[in-house]
Amino acid sequence: MIGKQLFLTSPAVIAGALVDGRENYLTLGGCGGLSLTPPLLYITLNKSHYTNSGIKENGYFSVNLPSTDMTVKTDYVGLVSGRDTDKSAVFTSFYGDIKKAPMIEECTVNILCKIYKTIDLPHNEVFIGEVEETYVNADCLDSKVPDMKKINPMILAAGKYWGLGDIVGVAFKDGRALIKN
Amino acid sequence: MIGKQLFLTSPAVIAGALVDGRENYLTLGGCGGLSLTPPLLYITLNKSHYTNSGIKENGYFSVNLPSTDMTVKTDYVGLVSGRDTDKSAVFTSFYGDIKKAPMIEECTVNILCKIYKTIDLPHNEVFIGEVEETYVNADCLDSKVPDMKKINPMILAAGKYWGLGDIVGVAFKDGRALIKN
Numbered sequence: 001m002i003g004k005q006l007f008l009t010s011p012a013v014i015a016g017a018l019v020d021g022r023e024n025y026l027t028l029g030g031c032g033g034l035s036l037t038p039p040l041l042y043i044t045l046n047k048s049h050y051t052n053s054g055i056k057e058n059g060y061f062s063v064n065l066p067s068t069d070m071t072v073k074t075d076y077v078g079l080v081s082g083r084d085t086d087k088s089a090v091f092t093s094f095y096g097d098i099k100k101a102p103m104i105e106e107c108t109v110n111i112l113c114k115i116y117k118t119i120d121l122p123h124n125e126v127f128i129g130e131v132e133e134t135y136v137n138a139d140c141l142d143s144k145v146p147d148m149k150k151i152n153p154m155i156l157a158a159g160k161y162w163g164l165g166d167i168v169g170v171a172f173k174d175g176r177a178l179i180k181n
Numbered sequence: 182m183i184g185k186q187l188f189l190t191s192p193a194v195i196a197g198a199l200v201d202g203r204e205n206y207l208t209l210g211g212c213g214g215l216s217l218t219p220p221l222l223y224i225t226l227n228k229s230h231y232t233n234s235g236i237k238e239n240g241y242f243s244v245n246l247p248s249t250d251m252t253v254k255t256d257y258v259g260l261v262s263g264r265d266t267d268k269s270a271v272f273t274s275f276y277g278d279i280k281k282a283p284m285i286e287e288c289t290v291n292i293l294c295k296i297y298k299t300i301d302l303p304h305n306e307v308f309i310g311e312v313e314e315t316y317v318n319a320d321c322l323d324s325k326v327p328d329m330k331k332i333n334p335m336i337l338a339a340g341k342y343w344g345l346g347d348i349v350g351v352a353f354k355d356g357r358a359l360i361k362n
Contacts, residue, residue, distance in 0.1 A: 001277065002292045005315040006214045006222055007290050007346065008246070009334050011334060032213030033187045035226045035305045041187055042223075060185060065189070068349040075356030090359075096182065108189050119300065119309075128300075130186040134186040145189045146188060148339045155191050155345060163346030164190065164336060166357045168230060168249040171340050175256030178271075 012154035012161055014074060014095075015043050016062035016102045019054030019174030023088040023102040025049035026051045029156035030124075031063060036086045038145050039131040040116055044124045052125055061129060062099035068151040068163045073106075075156065075161070096133040103135065110135040117180040193335035196224050197243035197283045199272075200235030204269040204283040207232045208259030209307075210312055210337035212244060220312040221297055225305045231263040233306055240296045241281035242310060245288035249344045250331040252302060253337065254287075256342070277314040284316065289332045291316040 002054065011027040013071040015025055030044035045052050055061045066074040077087050092105040096112050103110035113129025120126075140150040146166065198205055210223035223243065226233050236242045237269040247255040258268050273286040277293050284291035294310025303306075321331040329345065336343040 001314050002317050002322075002325075002327065004220050004312045005218050005292075006312055007243075007292065007317065007332075008212065008214055008222065009336060010213055011190045013189075030214050030216075031189065032191055032223075033189055034223075034300075035211075035213050035302045037304050039185050039187050040191065040302065041207075042213075044317065047301055056187055060359030063189075071350030071355050072358055073356070075350060075352060075354065076359040077356070079353060079356040080360060093235075100225070106185055111186075111188065115302070118202065119215075120300070121216045121221065125219050131185045132186055134183050134188055136183050136188065141183075144183075146183065146339065148343075151188075151337070153189060154349065157334070157345065158327065159352050160197075160329070160348045161350035161352060162329075163349050164338065165217030165346040167341045168335065168344050169256060169342035171256060171337060171342060172254050172260060172344075173256065175254070175258070175260040177253055178257040181259060 009155050009157040011052045012074065014066055014077060014104060014107065015051060016064060016104060017051050017054040018058050018101060019050060019082055023093045024051055024054060024082040025077040025087050025091060027074050028150065034128060040128055041131065042113040042126050042128045044126045046124055053169040055127055058100045060128060061113055062101045064109040065153045067108050067110040068154055071105060071161050077086065086168040098132055108137045108140050126170065190336050193247065193255065193337040195245040195247055195258060195285060195288065196232060197245055197285060198232050199239050199282060200231060205232055205235060206258045206265050206272060210254050221309055222294065222312065223307050223309045225307045227305055236308055239281045242294055242308060243282045243284045244292040244294065245285040246290040246332065246334045247283040248289050249335055251287060252342050267315055277327040279313055283315060289318045290297045291320050301335040
């Protein structure tokens with residue numbers, strides 16, 4: 001036993017929100033899917049963060065997946081607070097049909113979410129968002145299907161950013177070998 | 182725009198619970214960290230699953246990280262339901278100090294969680310668990326520090342299981358290059 005540690009991998013994502021009318025971005029590892037119907041995901045933010053008020057004010061946030069060539073800027077927007085530093089020009093912002101939260105052009109995947117529910121934890125606010133718009137860079141599509149290797153997402157684990165490795169299996173298929181007829 | 186898709190990577194984890202006194206395991210991708218203080222994570226399960234009643238009955242579940250050489254068994258326990266199939270012998274079960282949910286010896290990391298809160302969604306139950314015990318295989322420790330490459334976790338993305346790739350950056354460090362003095 002090594003104590004009471006959360007020892008998981010997570011996607012490295014950049015959350016985007018308008019805070020006082022200005023684009024703000026924040027890197028985090030606390031993000032994941034909750035439901036397919038409706039399509040729900042969450043981001044968790046320490047209550048001290050500047051971004052939270054903007055998410056609540058607008059009712060929307062974005063989740064952007066940086067690729068492995070974006071480590072420096074990705075880490076930077078996780079290190080400095082929008083309270084002291086204008087982070088609006090670190091990336092090229094764009095808006096979808098619903099102009100309630102900015103998304104990042106340099107990121108290969110962008111997901112715009114509308115707040116569905118907020119969970120209050122002692123030090124964190126968990127924003128559950130319903131997916132309203134998903135964008136994948138045209139370069140990352142293979143016959144209109146998103147190609148994970150081209151998306152080239154970053155994983156956060158043990159304080160490091162990692163790339164995605166090789167395919168080791170196929171879900172809902174490989175296990176059939178053990179089903180007895 | 183490609184519609185309203187949840188396009189994220191996630192850890193591939195096997196949830197463990199006692200259901201009617203029998204060890205039961207279920208693979209899922211919906212798992213992630215919510216808070217460090219207290220240490221909270223979640224798993225999300227479709228309401229149709231057999232495991233949910235066992236988690237609620239005992240108030241505990243485990244999260245086990247399979248390594249990339251465990252794809253067939255990992256996928257299998259995600260394919261068949263404990264309602265029809267006894268999955269208790271697929272893995273070697275063990276218990277920690279709190280004997281409320283089984284963990285998997287073959288997995289490199291095991292996390293025992295006590296239910297902290299349950300979120301009811303239209304088709305899913307989200308179990309938020311407080312981490313009570315974390316185990317890492319002795320083979321995966323490097324001078325008592327967990328070594329991610331030895332843990333060798335699986336990632337779920339786009340219907341495939343993937344290994345972890347290479348380190349591409351260091352969190353809370355690389356971005357300092359952009360901080361102006």
